[in-house]
Amino acid sequence: MKKILIFFFFASLAISASARPFSITNNFKFWLLNNEARMLSTISFDRQIAARVNHPLAIIPIKAPETVSPVEKILVIHRKFYQLLDEVDDIYSLARRFGNGRFSVVIKRARPEIWAALPFDQYFVGLHRQMAGHFRQAFYDTLIKALDLSQQRDKDLSARLSKACKKLSDEETRLFNGYLETFSALYPSDQSAKLILTFIENGTRQQFAMGIKQLLEPELVSTQIQVVEQSQAEPSSFDDPLAELEKLTAMSEGENLQITVDDGVTSEPETAAAENSVEMSEAEEENSDEAQDEASEIDLQDEPITEEPAEDMFNIWD
């Protein structure tokens, strides 16, 4: 009993560690993988039987057939699908995490370059003016690297999605869509296939999650110690953090894939403090705002996504 509990503990840890935070493709991918496994194991089993009768005469030496099966062609196409699904997952996840622009606002408001340069200001007056820009650049470079983002790749998620979809030929796209429709028909209560389909259809047509651009291409020209005006920092078009994604995926809050949005989290501009001076009190205030924003960001990221698979979906040995 103890061993079982320990096993389940580590199994749950392993599953949670390997799961993507905002995966919309897992159920569909597991279904396809599961069917592939079923097909491969069946064919392999049958080939073992066939191999015992393929050479009916004892005078013939046994030779394993070196044949190319068209099943392998299907699997090659499926590998493309898995790459596309990973890409869709990545894009969706990025859009959810950074697409509303709030994260970039939080970072911008923290002004790390100022705090890094400020201690030197006591000894070298005006040093921060020269150093702030470089610090800021270095900070953003490190941040983007740490977040595993790429300026070229991620600044336009719609273009990235289109590029990923174009890797499939027309026939492959038809097959991919056919699988999604089959999955939806078999599991009508599971919305993930519809979600993927709608996300791809809408996401390739129109730009979305433009807030990520604020993070990837920050303003680096200012070397003045200023408190950023919120009206500048705040992307006005991203008031509702996940409204864009919901619109893209044609979801409503009542649907099964429950990506709930905290209505209390808004990113309305806040009034700026003094423009030409930095006061510790204001910095403290901003820090508290930042803490609140970070907390709400964490809340947003920790939203539970209930994507429960059907009970027998992964049991291939029935």
Add this chain to the structure above:
Amino acid sequence: MMKVLISISLIILLTPSLEAESIKLALRPGSIYEYRLSSGHSSNSQALASNFSATDKPEDVSFKLNVIDFQEKAFIVDISCNGQVFRRYIRENGAIAGAPAEAGQQMPLFLTFPEGDWQVGKKHLVKRNVNIGRQSFPADWQLLLKKIDNEKEQAEILFNCTPQLPVSRLAQRKFMLKGRLIFDLQQGTISLAEWVTEYNFQLHNKEIAITRNLWSLGEKTTYSLKLVKVLEQ
């Protein structure tokens, strides 16, 4: 009376089923039998509405039977193929009595000829089972002596095998082998054999009342075995 005799003699002459022959290997020790085995493979698969097909280049393999001896009612034969040599002990009816060079391997289920005389048109059933793991699947050989050509001293034998593949709710599959061989009655060897294997597989997905076909696979392999020459030593 005369009419009766004529009709009886006609019946005897026209009824081929009364013909019978003992089909058994009679390989000559010291001789080398050179065979060529050709095979061709084609397959097609379907994923929803998409079709894929593949055809492999025909493959030719030559191999030699070096008959060493006849001991304990079995021919001791060295089969050399592509630089490899397999020793086998083959009985007169085609059954394998031993394969020391292939110890540990699961040998194929070779077909065997009936003992004694075999009447034309009569079927011969060889009961066999394929064991995989703990499961056992019947794979019986059915042989039919179709005809005997007295002029050429050849017998034509038809054979087939339809192993019963495991029944599955979601996967439908079928494997079938059928072919014919020409047995040289004078030489006591197989001079020609041709057979074809066909495998079909379909995978469904079924949830409550909804059934969808996902993938299907069809494979066909043809084999042709021909005695090229016999070298006497």
